[in-house]
Each structure stands twice: as structure tokens, then as C-alpha cells.
Amino acid sequence: MENKTICHICRKDKTPAFDFESISTGYATDNDGNKVCFDCCGWEDKAYMVMEGKNTLYLTINNHNSDEFNTARKDFVISNWPGTYKTHCTYYRKGRHNITGSRYDVWFTGPDSMPWHGVQYGENTQIVHCKRIKGGN
Secondary structure, eight states, X not given: OOOOOBOTTTOOBXXXXXXXXXXXXXXXXXXXXXXXXXXXXXXXHHHHXXXXXXXXXXXXXXXXXXXXXXXXXXXXXXXXXXXXXXXXXXXXXXXXXXXXXXXXXXXXXXXXXXXXXXXXESSSOOEEEEEEOTTOO
């Protein structure tokens, strides 16, 4: 017997079909315990960013051909957890940090078409703390 999963926002049936290629449920759970589909997660994350001017997202690096930091060969992408909100960084820089050893600073255009800045600390995480740049309004 399969449990039906209805998205709390769009009200669509998001019951996952079982297969060996997908291990995801197809939905997340919000702070109130409501099930929200991945598409609506993207809309919610964008709305939160526009309202609050901040969010914790993920920084991934596409096309990295070597372990050495080389901006000519890397494409930095900011995304939410399910990947339903993605944006490319317009500029990035690797620097030093006294505790984690390194930090990545990234700049990108947010969902509000304003400039944003994010910081990732260390090499063993993808978490990036993002804020809208003041004066960008």
C-alpha cells in the first residue's frame, strides 16, 4: 500500500514512484511538518530571499578538472537543496581563513535581480551563507 503525498502549497500528488535510480521522496518537510514538493521549495526559497534578504544555500563547482583552484576552469553555482533554484556566480574568490584554512566568496544576482554575496568556509562543505548586498536596492 502506497501513502499518498500531497504538496501543501500546490496541492499536487507528489507520491514517488519506486525505482532503483531515484532514492528521493520528491518532497521536503517545512518547519510546521507540511510536505512541500521540490518545485514549490524553489519558489519558497526565492520568496524568502526576496523578503528577508538572506538565505543559507549550497555552492557547487561544475567543470572542475583539477584539485587546484583555477577560475578559468570552474563554474560556481548557487542552489537550494533540491536544486529547484539555481543561479550562476558572476564572480568568485578563494581566500584564507584563520580557522577553516580557506573561504570562498561568491557574488551573484539574486531572485530579486539585486546583487548578492555569499561565503563558504572550508573545503569540506557546500553550505554558503548568502545576503543581499546593502545599497543594491
